[in-house]
Amino acid sequence: MTQSVFIDGAVGTTGLEIADRLSGRSEFAQIILPEDKRKDAVARREALNDADFVILCLPDDAAKEAVAMIANDRTRVIDASTAHRVDPNWAYGFAEFKKGQHERIAAARFVSNPGCYPTGFLGLVAPLVAAGLIPADWPYTVNAVSGYSGGGKALIERFEGEGSDIGFRAYGLDLNHKHVPEMQQHARLAHAPIFAPAVVQAFRGMLVEVPLPLAAMPGAANADALRAALEGHYAGSAVVKVHSSAAPSELLIHKAEAPSDRLDLFVFASAKGDQVRLVAMLDNLGKGASGAAVQNLNIMAGLDEVSGLRV
Ligand SMILES: NC(=O)C1=CN([C@@H]2O[C@H](COP(=O)(O)OP(=O)(O)OC[C@H]3O[C@@H](n4cnc5c(N)ncnc54)[C@H](OP(=O)(O)O)[C@@H]3O)[C@@H](O)[C@H]2O)C=CC1
Ligand SMILES: CC(=O)N[C@@H](CCC(=O)OP(=O)(O)O)C(=O)O
Secondary structure (H helix, E strand, O other): OOEEEEEEOOOOHHHHHHHHHHOOOOOEEEEOOOHHHOOOHHHHHHHHHHOOEEEEOOOHHHHHHHHHHOOOOOOEEEEOOOOOOOOOOOEEOOOOOOOOHHHHHHHOOEEEOOOHHHHHHHHHHHHHHHOOOOOOOOOOEEEEEEEHHHHHHHHHHHHHOOOOOOOEEEOOOOOOOOOHHHHHHHHOOOOOOEEEEEEEOOOOOEEEEEEEOHHHOOOOOOHHHHHHHHHHHOOOOOOEEEOOOOOOOOOOOOOOOOOOOOEEEEEEEOOOOOOEEEEEEEOOOHHHHHHHHHHHHHHHOOOOOOOOOOO
16 A cells, blocks of 8 residues: 655755655655745645655754644654654654664654764664663763765755865864754763764765773773674664674775665774774764665555665
């Protein structure tokens, strides 16, 4: 049976990539508003209530407004924004990060897509904290770089617009980035991590790194045990790959990186094994946004979760 999908925000950066992943899929029929109606409240309300599935690719306020417009108890929602990621009434849309999450998503009416940086951070840290291999009360730091499409149309314009000469942009300098509560809550950490994000002169792709001074961390396991635990946790996943100890000597984000819906995890260790750099590599528009939304849609619709994905 064909199910209808309305992408609200369909011509934005995330929305376009979701539409691309859904094109050619006979299981879904897209409800598409004409350009002059895509911000029209009446047209949106009608589409939001007609659709079997709604995917919100909007700024936070518009996403909350869209949810309030849904006046039936049938339409199921995936929100790509930050608005509902720590809301207990929404299932957190990261199927692999903890046991039972796939089933929660499958049964949910409201699913919040994770943020791109939290996908990397939680993919690395949440299973290790849950297994007691690294402490929940450690003050973690997160260093990350993202392609500029992570900031949507506005940041794309800043990096690609005429006269732009930005090569690297450190930000989040007020230590109040909107992803921090999501990282802390879903990893069940005692302290908010210190998050140091940056943007590089590449369209897409990101690295999220968590340095671990294992020798100073009470009760922490060694590097091999951390890697083995991640391998065990993600065994069988078509989306998340844990790389072996024969790690590459460098990780590159190319300026014209190809789209990917994978999440690649690495455990780099010092020779003595007393220091570790946990690193996640992903596409901010793939597993960090649009790929995750389509994966969640597949799960909610009872389909193969990687249909239409580049894994
Ligand atoms: N880019 C990324 O890598 C990621 C993005 N996200 C999240 O996804 C959401 C969308 O982000 P992104 O695609 O990057 O942003 P963009 O700015 O590229 O796109 C947002 C789209 O929403 C449209 N829009 C804004 N307000 C309304 C409204 N009231 N009604 C209808 N349409 C509206 C915009 O219209 P117009 O074209 O006229 O400006 C634009 O097309 C955000 O919440 C973002 O935080 C999440 C993870 C990663
Ligand atoms: C490079 C860049 O600007 N990235 C965005 C986050 C992208 C993302 O995950 O989107 P959400 O806004 O939905 O959380 C930022 O730091 O605000």
